[in-house]
Amino acid sequence: AQSVTQPDIHITVSEGASLELRCNYSYGATPYLFWYVQSPGQGLQLLLKYFSGDTLVQGIKGFEAEFKRSQSSFNLRKPSVHWSDAAEYFCAVGPPAYSGAGSYQLTFGKGTKLSVIP
Amino acid sequence: GAGVSQSPRYKVAKRGQDVALRCDPISGHVSLFWYQQALGQGPEFLTYFQNEAQLDKSGLPSDRFFAERPEGSVSTLKIQRTQQEDSAVYLCASSPGLAGASDNEQFFGPGTRLTVL
Structure with missing residues (x-):
């Protein structure tokens, strides 16, 4: 069965510092990969996604992520964090279209809570 | 434009009560998902609709959980005889095409x- 591991439960960074959030997945093939952000009381917002092609993907709000097949990782990065980035971040995987699965739900990690020090 | 809306935003139920949670997807979206997010956890899949057809309900935790989307738009998740372990955030998601x-x-x-007391 597929699984997603986000090893860091809580990360605190200073405003302006760089950020990297880790994500490792277990899957039988190369899945579709996603990063979502969730602010308190809000739904999940898609930051970026990877399906195929260039392994470095750009997203909204200045985020990027790099897919590394050999490490089964999809880490999220941002060069300079803003106070408004404080939120919870979720990595997720979904089956690729050719899998023939009956449905295409996302499997999420447990999330990493980001705190930003002014 | 309007996004996905859910109501109520908060629901407190006594153990044993039935509850109904509503999801209004984005107009015209074919696919609709329900997820359950327990405290401190990521969302977990419950069920998937393609228009009015419930194609996957493998994530529903028990037969107390029931979901419907009779006209292919609004969906309702019903939980019968609620238990304390049902306390969670229930998320609805929609997408424009086929999953x-x-x-x-x-x-x-x-x-x-x-919240189930």
Whole structure:
């Protein structure tokens, strides 16, 4: 069965510092990969996604992520964090279209809570 | 435009009560998902609709959980005889096309926080 591991439960960074959030997945093939952000009381917002092609993907709000097949990782990065980035971040995987699965739900990690020090 | 909306936003139920949670997806979206997010956890899949057809209900935790989307738009998640372990945020998501398409993003609602006392 597929699984997603986000090893860091809580990360605190200073405003302006760089950020990297880790994500490792277990899957039988190369899945579709996603990063979502969730602010308190809000739904999940898609930051970026990877399906195929260039392994470095750009997203909204200045985020990027790099897919590394050999490490089964999809880490999220941002060069300079803003106070408004404080939120919870979720990595997720979904089956690729050719899998023939009956449905295409996302499997999420447990999330990493980001705190930003002014 | 309007996003996915869910109501109520908060629901407190006594153990044993039945509850109904509503999801209004983005107009015209074919696919609709329900997820359950327990405190401190990531969302977990419950069920999937393609228009009015419930194609996957493998994530529903027990037969007390029931979901419907009779006209292919609004969906209702019903929980009968609620238990304390049902306390969670219930998220609804919709997407414009068939699930699995490579450009098919899931748009999430704000969720309904259910507390069972």
